[in-house]
Amino acid sequence: MNRQISIIVYIFLLLAVLPVWAQELTGFDVQRVNRRYEITYRIDNFSWGDRFDVFFFARPDENSAWFKLRALVGQYRNVESSNSYKVLWEPILDLKENRSYQLRLFAVNHRYLGWDYDYNKINEIGLAYPISNLQGVSYLINGAELNSSVPVALPVGSYEFSITKDEVIRGYSEVDVLPFRYIEPELEFQDGTITLTCSEPGSTIKIDGKSQTPVENMNIPIGIHQIEVIPPADVKALGIKSFTETIHIDPFENVVREFSFPYGKLSLTSNEENTEYWINETRYSKIHDLKLNPGTYIVTAKINPTANPGYQLEETFIIVPGSDIKHNFEFKYGFITFNDRFETSSYQIDDNRYLTTPKDVKLLIGDHNYYVFPPSPYKNLSGSFHLEEGDHYSKTLIFVKDPDLVRQDQRQRFFRTTQVLLSHIEVVQIFRIGKADDSEDTASSNDYQSLATGLSINGMFAHSMHYKDDVAQSHLIKYPTTYWGLGLLDNFTAAIAQDNSKPVLCYDWVAGVFGVNMLNDRGTIFGNWEIKATYGGQTLIHPSMKVNGVEYKYVRKFREEKSEDASETDKPDRYISTYSLGQVAMESNLSIGISSGKAGYLYLFGGARYQGDFGGGWYRSDDIHNWDTFVSDKPSEVFLPELPKRNVIYDRLTFKFGIGIRLPI
Numbered sequence: 169m170n171r172q173i174s175i176i177v178y179i180f181l182l183l184a185v186l187p188v189w190a191q192e193l194t195g196f197d198v199q200r201v202n203r204r205y206e207i208t209y210r211i212d213n214f215s216w217g218d219r220f221d222v223f224f225f226a227r228p229d230e231n232s233a234w235f236k237l238r239a240l241v242g243q244y245r246n247v248e249s250s251n252s253y254k255v256l257w258e259p260i261l262d263l264k265e266n267r268s269y270q271l272r273l274f275a276v277n278h279r280y281l282g283w284d285y286d287y288n289k290i291n292e293i294g295l296a297y298p299i300s301n302l303q304g305v306s307y308l309i310n311g312a313e314l315n316s317s318v319p320v321a322l323p324v325g326s327y328e329f330s331i332t333k334d335e336v337i338r339g340y341s342e343v344d345v346l347p348f349r350y351i352e353p354e355l356e357f358q359d360g361t362i363t364l365t366c367s368e369p370g371s372t373i374k375i376d377g378k379s380q381t382p383v384e385n386m387n388i389p390i391g392i393h394q395i396e397v398i399p400p401a402d403v404k405a406l407g408i409k410s411f412t413e414t415i416h417i418d419p420f421e422n423v424v425r426e427f428s429f430p431y432g433k434l435s436l437t438s439n440e441e442n443t444e445y446w447i448n449e450t451r452y453s454k455i456h457d458l459k460l461n462p463g464t465y466i467v468t469a470k471i472n473p474t475a476n477p478g479y480q481l482e483e484t485f486i487i488v489p490g491s492d493i494k495h496n497f498e499f500k501y502g503f504i505t506f507n508d509r510f511e512t513s514s515y516q517i518d519d520n521r522y523l524t525t526p527k528d529v530k531l532l533i534g535d536h537n538y539y540v541f542p543p544s545p546y547k548n549l550s551g552s553f554h555l556e557e558g559d560h561y562s563k564t565l566i567f568v569k570d571p572d573l574v575r576q577d578q579r580q581r582f583f584r585t586t587q588v589l590l591s592h593i594e595v596v597q598i599f600r601i602g603k604a605d606d607s608e609d610t611a612s613s614n615d616y617q618s619l620a621t622g623l624s625i626n627g628m629f630a631h632s633m634h635y636k637d638d639v640a641q642s643h644l645i646k647y648p649t650t651y652w653g654l655g656l657l658d659n660f661t662a663a664i665a666q667d668n669s670k671p672v673l674c675y676d677w678v679a680g681v682f683g684v685n686m687l688n689d690r691g692t693i694f695g696n697w698e699i700k701a702t703y704g705g706q707t708l709i710h711p712s713m714k715v716n717g718v719e720y721k722y723v724r725k726f727r728e729e730k731s732e733d734a735s736e737t738d739k740p741d742r743y744i745s746t747y748s749l750g751q752v753a754m755e756s757n758l759s760i761g762i763s764s765g766k767a768g769y770l771y772l773f774g775g776a777r778y779q780g781d782f783g784g785g786w787y788r789s790d791d792i793h794n795w796d797t798f799v800s801d802k803p804s805e806v807f808l809p810e811l812p813k814r815n816v817i818y819d820r821l822t823f824k825f826g827i828g829i830r831l832p833i
Contacts, residue, residue: 192295192321193222193273203266205259207242210252211275218315219246219278223293224257225348226269234272234348236291238262245287246278272348274321279312281323292324294345298331300355306332307355308340319350331355336389339419358419359387367428370400390417397427406431407461431459432491440471440499460487469497471530479530500533502555506540507564513542533557540565545573576643578691578763583642585768585830586651586685592626594773594828596661598817620672620709620817622663628656647687655679658702663817665709672817676704677750692763694771699756705749708815712789715810721792722746722815724784726802742796746784753779753818761830768832774825779818786811 196209211220222244224237239261243253259266274293297319298307307314308330314320322345330340339358343351364373364383373383374396380386398410408431415423436445436455445452446468452458465487470480481497506515508525515522516539517531533555540549546567553561585591598619658679663672683698712721723744730740754777761771791803 192319193275196273198271203258203260205257207255207257207271207273208252209255209273211247211249218249220249220275221245221278221287222247222253222255223274223276223290223321224255225272225274225293226264228267228269230270234292235262247275276321276323277316280309280320280327282310285323290323292347293321294324294347295319295321295350296327296329296343296345297350297352298329298343298355299352300331302331302333302357304333305338308332308337329353329355331357333357337391338389340390358390360390360417360419360421360423361385362388362415362417362423363425364395364397365426366397367426368399368403370403371427372398372400373427374398385422388417388423390419390421392416395425397429399429403429403459406459408459409461429459430489431461432487432489432493434458434460434465434467434485434487435492435494436467436469436497437495438469438471438497438499440497442471443497444470446470457492462487462489469499471499479532481532500557501530502533502557502559502561503528504531504536504538504553504555505529505560505562506538507562508540508542509565510542510546510567513540515540528560531555533559538563542567545569545571545577547573575690579643579645579687580639580691581763581766581832582687582691582694582769582830583639583645584832591768591831591833592828593831594624594826595621596624596663596824596826597621598663598822598824600822602821618666619822620663620665622661622672622674624659624661626655627658627660643691645687648684650682650684652682653680655681655700658700659704665817667812668710670709672707672709674704674706674817676702676753678703694761694769696759696771697757699754702753702755703750704753705747705751706816706818707747709817710812710815711746713786713811715808719789720786720806720808720811721789722784723787723792724748724782726795739798742798744792744796748782748816751779751782751818753777759828761828764829766832767829769830771828771830772825773828774823776821776823777818778821780820782816782819784815 193209193211195212196207198208199206207224209222211222224240224244225234226237227234237257239258240255241258242255244255247253274295276290276293298314308328309320309322310328311330324345324347327343327345328340329343330337332338339355341353341355343353345351362375362383363385364375364380366373373380375383375388376393377396393415395413395415396410397412398404399408404410408429411427411429413425413427415425417423434455435457445455447465463486465485466482467485468480468482479499479501481499483495483497485493485495487493504517505527506525511525513525515526517526517529518536518538522529535552535554537552538550542548547570549565549567551563553563555561598621600617600619602615602617655676656678658676658681659674660676661674663674664670665672679700679702681698681700683696683700686695687693708722710722712719714720721744723746725745727743727745728740729743730738734740755775756777757773757775759771759773761769764770785805786808787803787806791800794800795803
């Protein structure tokens with residue numbers, strides 16, 4: 169490769185302009201004015217924005233050495249490309265005679281100079297330009313990009329020339345720049361080779377962030393590289409992390425690395441079948457050659473935790489790189505049996521709950537604590553016991569009632585009797601006081617007349633006791649307390665009428681209630697008064713009767729109905745009503761009772777009920793038939809001494825008393 173190394177300018181009085189195609193300038197002009205020289209130069213063909221220092225050298229003839237011009241005035245330091253500058257040289261100030269000189273100018277780019285560069289100490293300059301037979305490459309000088317296509321002027325010294333491709337350094341050479349000479353250092357790739365292996369199959373190897381698999385005698389540029397080894401997914405899931413290493417590749421170096429993850433192995437066995445192992449909240453049914461990161465691990469071995477909760481052993485293991493720990497969990501245990509007369513007691517042994525009485529429960533040897541929670545009102549029990557290997561320990565429990573719990577249960581039991589459907593059952597006697605046969609005989613106006621004896625049961629009753637309706641808190645209610653509510657099928661009574669021993673039904677469909685409850689502190693004695701408005705019905709005591717061979721029926725109403733589309737000549741449909749589906753009544757009851765234990769409360773009660781006139785009367789059956797068949801008009805009521813005027817249980821004012829039970833269902 170031929171390049172013009174330098175241009176020698178011979179200066180007499182005036183010198184013509186000569187072009188220069190290197191960083192020995194691009195052109196300059198010299199004129200002699202009096203006893204000084206005016207040098208006009210221009211920097212071209214260099215990178216825009218770079219800064220240059222211009223060096224001036226001269227010699228009297230070819231046999232003389234070049235010397236640096238120092239007596240300079242003008243712009244020659246830190247100048248830019250694509251501009252012209254003028255510099256004055258005073259030879260006499262340089263102690264040089266006024267004569268003709270050969271002149272050379274060099275523009276030195278700041279980018280290639282070191283931090284210790286000093287213009288005044290530079291006395292010699294050389295030219296250099298790297299070459300290579302490789303395509304698509306770039307060059308660096310002392311790490312700075314070479315952005316010139318012409319030889320570069322450099323102070324004499326040693327420089328590192330590098331060759332790069334795709335911004336990666338692929339080779340370098342230390343080059344000595346000689347005084348006032350041009351050199352062309354030839355550069356080549358100096359790649360090394362690398363072989364990387366890992367002891368863990370399936371691992372991923374990354375070089376400078378890029379996955380490389382496999383890595384065997386792979387070319388790699390010189391310089392520093394980051395190696396990352398990533399474990400496979402199954403190993404990573406165990407908590408083993410990837411690791412990195414920094415390597416430096418020298419020219420033509422062959423690097424071989426073998427990697428292994430810094431883990432240890434753990435194998436566990438047990439003398440019990442179905443043992444499961446827990447490490448950091450992770451469950452293992454089997455552990456054999458388990459890979460773990462270095463560290464401290466707490467391992468818990470459990471035997472069938474569903475059947476034997478809390479039956480476990482614990483061991484601490486320290487894992488170091490390369491360790492291979494094998495351990496056998498040896499369970500030693502005894503048995504515990506509790507004898508409990510209750511079937512509903514619950515237990516806690518250590519930290520484990522049992523909903524049934526423990527029988528031959530397997531426990532580790534050692535000390536254990538137990539807690540027993542019997543049904544209320546018995547006090548809880550607690551204690552401890554010690555088991556040795558093979559022990560069969562039996563504990564018989566003795567329970568004592570808690571007076572406070574007895575009181576609490578009793579008061580809660582009373583509250584339940586006021587809340588539950590079908591919880592009140594009564595045997596009731598219904599009677600009246602007045603004229604036995606509704607005669608005008610005032611002497612019999614205070615006669616007692618038994619009407620019926622029956623069995624009654626309440627229906628659905630929803631009410632508020634002005635307190636949170638919560639059984640668990642009901643023992644805190646302060647009595648007396650009022651309540652109000654609504655009953656649906658509030659009461660149903662099946663009775664036997666006294667005068668003919670026939671069954672009679674009475675029923676209250678709906679009732680609005682206001683009442684007062686009273687309960688003593690122990691919850692054993694209660695009192696209740698309530699008043700209610702009801703809407704209900706009842707059946708007849710005597711639907712029909714015969715007198716002297718003639719049949720009579722009791723009728724409340726005669727009804728005629730005619731459809732809207734019937735003509736005027738069509739006859740209506742005729743009906744009779746013999747019983748009541750609904751009448752309004754008012755009732756007041758007072759009761760007092762005593763606890764009968766878990767069965768509830770027995771109580772006596774009494775009350776009065778007022779219901780409107782039932783109405784109706786007796787009519788001959790034949791007359792009713794003739795009316796129904798349109799043979800005759802509506803029949804006339806019949807009044808006979810044998811036919812009772814009162815034909816229902818509840819008619820106007822009646823009274824009742826009896827005995828009942830409240831069930832805490």
